[in-house]
Amino acid sequence: MKNQTTLVLLSIISYLLIATHARKQIPTTAAATGKSWVRTIVRGSENITQLHFYVHDVRAGENATLYRVANSSITATSPTSFGSVNVFDDLITAEPDINSEQVARAQGTSTSADLVNQAVAISMNFYITSGEFSGSTVSIAGRNPVTEASRELPVTGGTGAFRFARGYAVTTTYLHDSEANYSILEYTVYVTYSNVALWSDILDVVTCYTIHCFSPLNAFKRVAESLEKLMDATREELPDTMAVVRLSGMEISDLTMELCDNGFG
Ligand SMILES: *[C@@H]1O[C@H](CO)[C@@H](O)[C@H](O)[C@H]1NC(C)=O
Ligand SMILES: *[C@@H]1O[C@H](CO)[C@@H](O)[C@H](O)[C@H]1NC(C)=O
Ligand SMILES: *[C@@H]1O[C@H](CO)[C@@H](O)[C@H](O)[C@H]1NC(C)=O
Numbered sequence: 069m070k071n072q073t074t075l076v077l078l079s080i081i082s083y084l085l086i087a088t089h090a091r092k093q094i095p096t097t098a099a100a101t102g103k104s105w106v107r108t109i110v111r112g113s114e115n116i117t118q119l120h121f122y123v124h125d126v127r128a129g130e131n132a133t134l135y136r137v138a139n140s141s142i143t144a145t146s147p148t149s150f151g152s153v154n155v156f157d158d159l160i161t162a163e164p165d166i167n168s169e170q171v172a173r174a175q176g177t178s179t180s181a182d183l184v185n186q187a188v189a190i191s192m193n194f195y196i197t198s199g200e201f202s203g204s205t206v207s208i209a210g211r212n213p214v215t216e217a218s219r220e221l222p223v224t225g226g227t228g229a230f231r232f233a234r235g236y237a238v239t240t241t242y243l244h245d246s247e248a249n250y251s252i253l254e255y256t257v258y259v260t261y262s263n264v265a266l267w268s269d270i271l272d273v274v275t276c277y278t279i280h281c282f283s284p285l286n287a288f289k290r291v292a293e294s295l296e297k298l299m300d301a302t303r304e305e306l307p308d309t310m311a312v313v314r315l316s317g318m319e320i321s322d323l324t325m326e327l328c329d330n331g332f333g
């Protein structure tokens with residue numbers, strides 16, 4: 069009897085694990101929107117944008133975009149050039165050809181930070197310069213084991229269209245010419261971000277109502293509409309990483325309720 073209960077419990081747990089995992093998979097049948105290097109799919113109150121592009125690491129010559137700025141006392145003797153720091157502002161193109169469409173810049177630093185393996189600690193921003201996301205940034209910070217065939221880096225945030233961003237990037241070396249000191253790195257970046265407009269709507273209502281810029285009846289209507297939208301969004305089961313946002317959303321709605329009570333009491 070006890071064994072059967074355990075078995076049932078295990079089955080339920082496995083089912084939940086599989087279901088949760090399946091839900092987290094990035095759909096592959098994405099409807100392409102915009103240019104070929106960028107695709108966006110909408111999933112509930114979230115958007116997932118896939119960016120695919122090529123980063124040009126030019127380490128020498130008149131058009132160099134990467135420079136060594138520091139060495140440690142052991143860089144020269146270290147098998148991994150430990151402690152060397154490079155700063156870069158690399159061109160990003162839609163295709164491998166450096167003369168193809170320019171879509172972004174990769175700006176940041178890479179620090180040799182592993183005494184034993186070839187791995188750098190990378191901190192960089194993808195600054196999008198073309199298309200619908202022009203002006204927005206995606207921030208990356210993580211460990212890059214440069215000699216491995218495929219490397220994964222975390223997306224830690226973003227600005228503009230990519231506020232509240234999270235996700236990951238996968239990178240491979242498309243070309244490495246050590247004589248010319250030139251490399252092309254292929255990147256696929258998955259950025260998930262919530263429908264920020266929803267939160268700013270609610271904030272607008274609170275702000276507007278507080279300073280009495282429209283009639284109480286109108287305010288009540290807008291609050292009701294925003295609350296309805298908020299309920300829709302929270303029903304979408306915001307992931308754990310969005311818990312803070314969800315909480316502040318609930319706090320905002322509490323505040324809105326309070327304002328209404330005061331206004332109509
Ligand atoms: C540097 O860039 C200029 C302008 O794009 C180009 O004419 C020149 O050939 C480049 N030099 C090298 C060494 O690639
Ligand atoms: C660091 O060391 C390399 C190789 O030893 C040297 O070429 C470079 O000039 C040094 N850079 C700095 C900033 O000290
Ligand atoms: C590439 O770098 C190496 C050392 O890192 C240097 O000896 C060589 O001259 C560089 N090549 C060019 C084309 O600058």
Ligand SMILES: *[C@@H]1O[C@H](CO)[C@@H](O)[C@H](O)[C@H]1NC(C)=O
Pocket residue numbers: 101108109110114115229261262263264265
């Ligand atoms: C999500 O994508 C849709 C369709 O491209 C767009 O209309 C909407 O504004 C996007 N949402 C955010 C928060 O960017």
